[in-house]
Amino acid sequence: MRITRHPILEFDRGRKILFYFNDKKVEGFEGESIASALHASGVRVLSYSLRYHRPRGFFCGIGKCSSCFMTVDGVPNVRTCITPIRENMRVRRQDGGVGELSDKRFAARKKMVVDDEIVVVGGGPAGMMAALAAAKQGASVTLIDENHRVGGQLIKQTHKFFGSLEEKAGKRGIEIAEELMKQINSVPGIHLILSTTVVGCYNNNTEDGGDRYRLVAVRRFMDGDQLLDVFCKRIVFACGAMENMLAFPGNDLPGVYGAGGVQTLMNVYGVRPGDRVLMVGAGNVGLIVSYQLLQAGVEVDRVVEVLPRITGYHVHAAKLRRCGVPIYTSHSIKEAYGSDRVEGAVVVEVDKNYAPVSGTEENVSCDTICLAVGLTPSVRLLEQMGVKTEFIPEAGGYVAVHDQSMQTSLNGVYVAGDASGIEEASTAMIEGQLAGVSAAASLGYDRGANELISRCRNALRIFRSGPFGEIPRRGKEKIAYLFDKMGKKIWGDSEL
Amino acid sequence: MNGYEKTGVLSLNDIRVPSENQLRKGVAIIECVQEIPCNPCAAICPVNAISMKDINSIPIVDFDKCTGCGKCVSICPGLAIFVVKTVDNSKALVTLPYEFLPIPKTGDKVKALNRWGEICGDAEVVRVNMLGKTTVVTIRVDKKLAMEVRNIRV
Ligand SMILES: Cc1cc2nc3c(=O)[nH]c(=O)nc-3n(C[C@H](O)[C@H](O)[C@H](O)COP(=O)(O)OP(=O)(O)OC[C@H]3O[C@@H](n4cnc5c(N)ncnc54)[C@H](O)[C@@H]3O)c2cc1C
Ligand code: SF4
Ligand code: SF4
Numbered sequence: 050m051r052i053t054r055h056p057i058l059e060f061d062r063g064r065k066i067l068f069y070f071n072d073k074k075v076e077g078f079e080g081e082s083i084a085s086a087l088h089a090s091g092v093r094v095l096s097y098s099l100r101y102h103r104p105r106g107f108f109c110g111i112g113k114c115s116s117c118f119m120t121v122d123g124v125p126n127v128r129t130c131i132t133p134i135r136e137n138m139r140v141r142r143q144d145g146g147v148g149e150l151s152d153k154r155f156a157a158r159k160k161m162v163v164d165d166e167i168v169v170v171g172g173g174p175a176g177m178m179a180a181l182a183a184a185k186q187g188a189s190v191t192l193i194d195e196n197h198r199v200g201g202q203l204i205k206q207t208h209k210f211f212g213s214l215e216e217k218a219g220k221r222g223i224e225i226a227e228e229l230m231k232q233i234n235s236v237p238g239i240h241l242i243l244s245t246t247v248v249g250c251y252n253n254n255t256e257d258g259g260d261r262y263r264l265v266a267v268r269r270f271m272d273g274d275q276l277l278d279v280f281c282k283r284i285v286f287a288c289g290a291m292e293n294m295l296a297f298p299g300n301d302l303p304g305v306y307g308a309g310g311v312q313t314l315m316n317v318y319g320v321r322p323g324d325r326v327l328m329v330g331a332g333n334v335g336l337i338v339s340y341q342l343l344q345a346g347v348e349v350d351r352v353v354e355v356l357p358r359i360t361g362y363h364v365h366a367a368k369l370r371r372c373g374v375p376i377y378t379s380h381s382i383k384e385a386y387g388s389d390r391v392e393g394a395v396v397v398e399v400d401k402n403y404a405p406v407s408g409t410e411e412n413v414s415c416d417t418i419c420l421a422v423g424l425t426p427s428v429r430l431l432e433q434m435g436v437k438t439e440f441i442p443e444a445g446g447y448v449a450v451h452d453q454s455m456q457t458s459l460n461g462v463y464v465a466g467d468a469s470g471i472e473e474a475s476t477a478m479i480e481g482q483l484a485g486v487s488a489a490a491s492l493g494y495d496r497g498a499n500e501l502i503s504r505c506r507n508a509l510r511i512f513r514s515g516p517f518g519e520i521p522r523r524g525k526e527k528i529a530y531l532f533d534k535m536g537k538k539i540w541g542d543s544e545l
Numbered sequence: 546m547n548g549y550e551k552t553g554v555l556s557l558n559d560i561r562v563p564s565e566n567q568l569r570k571g572v573a574i575i576e577c578v579q580e581i582p583c584n585p586c587a588a589i590c591p592v593n594a595i596s597m598k599d600i601n602s603i604p605i606v607d608f609d610k611c612t613g614c615g616k617c618v619s620i621c622p623g624l625a626i627f628v629v630k631t632v633d634n635s636k637a638l639v640t641l642p643y644e645f646l647p648i649p650k651t652g653d654k655v656k657a658l659n660r661w662g663e664i665c666g667d668a669e670v671v672r673v674n675m676l677g678k679t680t681v682v683t684i685r686v687d688k689k690l691a692m693e694v695r696n697i698r699v
Contacts, residue, residue, distance in 0.1 A: 209622035211583035219585040358550040364623030366553030371696040373662025515580040515601030
């Protein structure tokens with residue numbers, strides 16, 4: 050299951066680490082997640098559903114679903130996909146029940162107080178750029194990410210990016226991530242806090258009469274957790290998105306993965322998800338991940354797409370087709386079958402109303418089904434704060450209504466990237482920059498802020514002006530309209 | 546709807562085909578037919594042979610200006626550019642991007658694949674260029690395959 054040779058990546062595996070899964074010894078490599086090490090050793094069932102005890106396996110790989118909850122060293126409900134392994138760790142499957150968390154995890158450690166000018170939640174392309182842009186303006190920034198490394202979705206994108214040559218086009222996502230990480234570590238004024246999840250946000254903290262916001266976060270250490278009490282004047286939310294599920298019988302079998310989860314397994318940890326894949330969805334994500342599966346030495350049986358046409362870029366489809374992978378448009382998955390893991394699937398043609406055409410069912414022999422059927426912005430924290438959100442289908446679901454500086458309905462609270470509407474890493478980076486500079490400017494920092502802001506806006510306009518930018522463009526237009534309708538004075542925007 | 550939007554495969558009608566003379570010199574064939582926000586091919590060309598009105602326009606090669614240098618082949622994120630050069634009356638050289646293992650070596654006999662991924666003939670590897678992680682491979686094939694071959698199986 051481990052990839053040893055890869056055309057693009059080199060897997061620099063750390064030292065071998067032994068740990069226990071249900072009292073059996075398992076081997077993994079330093080720096081990898083528990084779920085990845087278990088997958089590489091052939092463990093597919095990570096948990097059982099609460100009511101019907103159905104087996105569940107790896108799904109999202111970024112800590113956003115609950116498929117990989119396990120008990121680790123006595124602590125229940127640990128998200129094993131984002132928790133690194135360590136020597137002699139004891140990992141157990143939870144069979145039903147949610148376990149009980151002992152207060153000792155928290156009580157043993159004093160809470161830490163962080164007080165900074167700007168806090169950026171999420172260190173993907175949007176959050177990294179926001180932190181960099183704000184710090185370069187002179188502001189002091191704390192960047193928090195729940196993963197044990199920054200980079201978000203970029204760290205698994207091995208393909209070369211589109212865009213303009215000045216905006217890093219032609220470079221691979223992983224190379225861009227590395228470049229940004231280096232900058233994060235070298236630009237003064239950025240305080241990076243990793244392995245830390247922001248779990249609560251509070252508006253209008255008036256304890257000291259100030260206009261500061263307050264966030265609560267949990268930082269995970271090897272031997273317990275620590276509570277962080279975070280105060281700040283400005284917040285940028287760049288929490289990214291969650292992968293969508295598709296309803297069909299058998300969709301919860303181990304072996305059904307989100308496309309992003311598959312990317313994480315094979316491109317970050319060098320673990321093959323399976324031997325033969327059925328890809329569902331011919332948008333860019335489905336096409337790209339299919340091609341990357343081939344590069345990882347995995348067979349792709351076919352790609353099915355429910356719409357009558359391929360929705361991703363033709364150039365991505367062409368790369369796949371010339372390797373011999375068929376793409377079936379007007380087709381969808383009817384069911385997945387298998388006892389405790391995927392053993393195959395049935396696909397079916399659909400008519401123009403997307404209803405299955407009976408008699409067109411076809412069996413696909415595969416051990417892996419990969420869902421690339423869209424993403425939903427992560428807005429829970431924003432909602433918790435009372436930021437106004439609206440359902441915008443073009444943006445992927447509920448998003449925070451925001452202005453052109455990425456400021457939400459709350460003064461000093463910004464959004465950027467997928468969290469503000471599903472788009473691309475390229476636009477996420479520009480939006481992040483826009484949010485970071487705007488947040489810093491509202492605090493009085495100005496190192497050519499106006500010029501930067503208009504450059505970002507112009508770049509976004511150009512990016513969204515083509516036919517493929519139409520959907521996000523429409524989404525952003527609706528958001529702008531809703532923002533104006535709110536009639537809120539856009540503070541700080543008049544002089545920008 | 547264009548046929549390729551359903552199949553993912555271009556036909557010769559979707560592509561601009563150079564003249565015999567231009568092919569003898571060796572020119573870039575760009576199989577990028579949609580308006581996507583991308584421009585590195587135009588930006589990197591040393592002789593400005595690729596024109597684009599703005600970042601979303603479809604790149605158009607001026608076959609008379611193009612020298613067939615292949616710089617655009619390795620930068621193109623869509624792996625959509627090929628250089629085709631006919632060498633005599635019966636053979637053609639096709640330069641294509643290749644991102645799989647094993648990396649072929651000069652002199653290797655490989656299978657030539659068309660846009661559908663079907664084997665359409667035999668090819669001999671005449672040059673292998675590693676620029677970054679995208680290997681650029683030049684193969685020799687029958688001249689009649691020049692506008693068909695777009696991949697190899699090593
Ligand atoms: C499979 C796949 C392929 C893609 N391919 C391309 C492509 O080829 N080109 C392209 O331009 N785009 C591509 N994209 C899209 C691109 O990756 C995203 O648009 C981009 O990563 C969005 O950046 P972001 O910073 O908004 O979010 P993300 O990259 O998702 O980063 C969000 C970060 O926030 C952190 N976080 C979330 N919640 C919390 C919390 N509560 N506390 C602390 N931290 C938190 C996460 O750990 C994560 O690091 C692809 C996406 C996927 C899923
Ligand atoms: S082959 Fe060279 S000269 Fe021709 S278009 Fe490409 S970069 Fe320009
Ligand atoms: S670099 Fe490639 S994908 Fe980008 S516009 Fe040029 S031909 Fe198209």
